[in-house]
Amino acid sequence: MSARYLPVGWNASKLVYDGVLLAIVASYIAVFLWVAPHFQHVTLPLDAYSARMGAFGTCAFFLLTAILCIGPAARLDRRFLPLLYNRRHFGVLTCAVALTHANAAFEWYFSYSPLDPFVALLSGNTSFRQISGFPFEVFGIFGLVVLVLLAATSHDFWLRFLTPPVWKSLHMGLYAGYLAVVLHVALGALQAAHNPLLAVVMTLCVLMVGVLHLAAGRRPARPGDTIDGWIVAGRADSIAEGRAIAVPVPGAEPVAIFRHDGKLSAVTNLCAHQNGPLSEGAVIDGCITCPWHGYQYRLADGCAPPPYTEKLVTFRLKFTDGMVLLDPSPNPPGTYVEPLRVA
Amino acid sequence: MSAFFVGWHLASIRPWAGFLGMVCGCAMVLFAAVALALGSVASDPGGGDFSGEKDLTGVVVAAPYPLLVLAPDAEHPTGHAVLLSGGGKVGIQVQADALNGKRVRATGVGFKRGTIDMMVGVQLQPAEGPSPEPTVIPLGVWRLTGEICDGKCESGIMRPGNGLSHKACANVCISGGVPPVFVTTAPVEGASFLLMGDAQGRALPDAFGDHTGMLQRMDGSVVRIADVAIFRTDVTAAVTP
Ligand code: FES
Numbered sequence: 001m002s003a004r005y006l007p008v009g010w011n012a013s014k015l016v017y018d019g020v021l022l023a024i025v026a027s028y029i030a031v032f033l034w035v036a037p038h039f040q041h042v043t044l045p046l047d048a049y050s051a052r053m054g055a056f057g058t059c060a061f062f063l064l065t066a067i068l069c070i071g072p073a074a075r076l077d078r079r080f081l082p083l084l085y086n087r088r089h090f091g092v093l094t095c096a097v098a099l100t101h102a103n104a105a106f107e108w109y110f111s112y113s114p115l116d117p118f119v120a121l122l123s124g125n126t127s128f129r130q131i132s133g134f135p136f137e138v139f140g141i142f143g144l145v146v147l148v149l150l151a152a153t154s155h156d157f158w159l160r161f162l163t164p165p166v167w168k169s170l171h172m173g174l175y176a177g178y179l180a181v182v183l184h185v186a187l188g189a190l191q192a193a194h195n196p197l198l199a200v201v202m203t204l205c206v207l208m209v210g211v212l213h214l215a216a217g218r219r220p221a222r223p224g225d226t227i228d229g230w231i232v233a234g235r236a237d238s239i240a241e242g243r244a245i246a247v248p249v250p251g252a253e254p255v256a257i258f259r260h261d262g263k264l265s266a267v268t269n270l271c272a273h274q275n276g277p278l279s280e281g282a283v284i285d286g287c288i289t290c291p292w293h294g295y296q297y298r299l300a301d302g303c304a305p306p307p308y309t310e311k312l313v314t315f316r317l318k319f320t321d322g323m324v325l326l327d328p329s330p331n332p333p334g335t336y337v338e339p340l341r342v343a
Numbered sequence: 344m345s346a347f348f349v350g351w352h353l354a355s356i357r358p359w360a361g362f363l364g365m366v367c368g369c370a371m372v373l374f375a376a377v378a379l380a381l382g383s384v385a386s387d388p389g390g391g392d393f394s395g396e397k398d399l400t401g402v403v404v405a406a407p408y409p410l411l412v413l414a415p416d417a418e419h420p421t422g423h424a425v426l427l428s429g430g431g432k433v434g435i436q437v438q439a440d441a442l443n444g445k446r447v448r449a450t451g452v453g454f455k456r457g458t459i460d461m462m463v464g465v466q467l468q469p470a471e472g473p474s475p476e477p478t479v480i481p482l483g484v485w486r487l488t489g490e491i492c493d494g495k496c497e498s499g500i501m502r503p504g505n506g507l508s509h510k511a512c513a514n515v516c517i518s519g520g521v522p523p524v525f526v527t528t529a530p531v532e533g534a535s536f537l538l539m540g541d542a543q544g545r546a547l548p549d550a551f552g553d554h555t556g557m558l559q560r561m562d563g564s565v566v567r568i569a570d571v572a573i574f575r576t577d578v579t580a581a582v583t584p
Pocket of ligand 1: 271272273274275276277290291292293294295
């Protein structure tokens with residue numbers, strides 16, 4: 001939770017997370033650069049820059065694929081949620097790996113000429129009207145710009161400055177970046193490869209991202225019936241103690257209805273941090289706790305406990321014929337609403 | 344209440360620790376296995392390599408791109424021609440034009456791949472001695488299929504120094520004056536690497552860039568100077584076979 005900004009708010013989870021991530025990346029690069037060449041069938045080895053381009057480029061692609069899979073995987077199976085917790089560090093590391101790939105290509109292919117290297121980069125290949133030989137570098141540049149932009153704005157300062165909805169839309173740009181990277185590889189390295197393995201692995205990755213998103217995107221819930229403008233949310237006993245349900249609201253974000261100590265409270269489903277799905281969270285120490293990074297809010301007024309300052313919009317609830325009804329018009333953030341006691 | 348992970352409380356991960364340990368372990372093994380598989384199927388970049396510091400004396404031919412023609416010897420009964428280039432992605436056309444047809448001493452660094460003998464970082468100095476005009480032997484009209492590469496990367500400065508991922512670099516090199524070579528799919532009179540020029544035997548026109556780095560088919564005449572074949576063609580008429 002944010003009361004002040006630190007470069008990184010380290011804690012034990014983040015250290016473990018980053019340690020595992022670095023170990024995975026380091027082993028990938030080490031195996032690619034120093035072990036795999038012993039198994040190559042080549043007249044002479046690849047030069048160091050070309051080998052580095054391959055190692056860091058493919059690594060960045062796989063990391064990006066993993067980042068995009070974590071979200072839907074966590075929705076399908078809550079045990080993946082801890083992988084989502086520190087996804088920003090994952091993104092920053094992926095950006096660093098991609099920059100290493102780009103730097104090797106830039107130094108090797110576009111330096112040492114009478115042209116400025118950036119001019120050489122943009123003018124080296126202008127065959128825009130053909131598929132084979134298309135300047136795949138432009139897709140790589142776009143993907144890299146997206147990664148750098150997202151890494152640069154990943155800090156909570158930017159989140160607060162841009163507001164969570166804008167920040168989140170910006171960070172959805174990762175999908176455009178991923179598409180650009182796929183095109184970059186498909187029109188570049190795949191065209192030059194004599195072995196289909198990279199094409200096969202890439203296709204599997206793209207399929208995995210697509211299938212996971214489709215599976216996680218299946219939303220069985222449809223807005224319920226309304227009675228005098230109130231939405232029928234269901235029976236109180238359908239909500240487990242300490243947990244919540246998400247109630248769809250036509251034309252708006254869902255509302256999370258929590259049950260704690262035999263009382264019900266309703267707040268927006270969007271966490272004030274990064275719009276995480278609060279209904280997938282839990283009540284801990286008497287507070288709604290977001291599943292993504294653990295931001296907490298009081299049940300009755302949606303306010304983060306002091307010294308934190310985040311506030312959620314709250315909603316009114318009532319019982320009719322044993323059913324919980326939700327008033328879909330939101331109260332201003334932080335408005336106190338007396339929790340509804342379950343009969 | 345069932346397990347719930349809170350990021351700032353590492354101990355809350357305990358119920359899921361086994362599952363997460365397995366996921367991380369699998370990810371580590373999968374990443375390493377993919378690195379091993381992808382790293383070991385690298386396309387063969389060929390055998391172009393550094394061939395030593397060079398200090399040679401011969402006659403300069405400036406067109407289509409600078410060549411140094413050496414006198415015949417036991418190994419090269421028809422004489423030997425070396426392609427010349429500057430340091431970096433730049434040619435030595437100005438130096439070569441000034442000394443065209445003259446005897447020079449050329450110093451630089453050698454790279455060799457198959458029949459391409461390339462000298463880079465070349466400095467030319469006028470030299471004393473005979474400067475016989477190199478004979479141009481016509482080898483007829485050919486329809487050839489192959490790839491346009493820059494002679495420098497292809498000769499082993501880069502491995503790989505060809506293909507579509509290297510296309511932009513080849514374009515930067517060739518437009519900087521590095522001699523382009525046509526790497527044929529089948530040898531022409533024993534040569535798989537032909538120096539390129541336009542149909543009149545001059546440097547390639549600027550529009551070569553759409554045709555580099557991939558298989559192209561083109562028609563033209565082939566001539567030989569010493570042991571180097573030169574493909575004179577209208578590169579803009581090249582087609583994808
Ligand atoms: S989105 Fe980060 S704590 Fe809720």
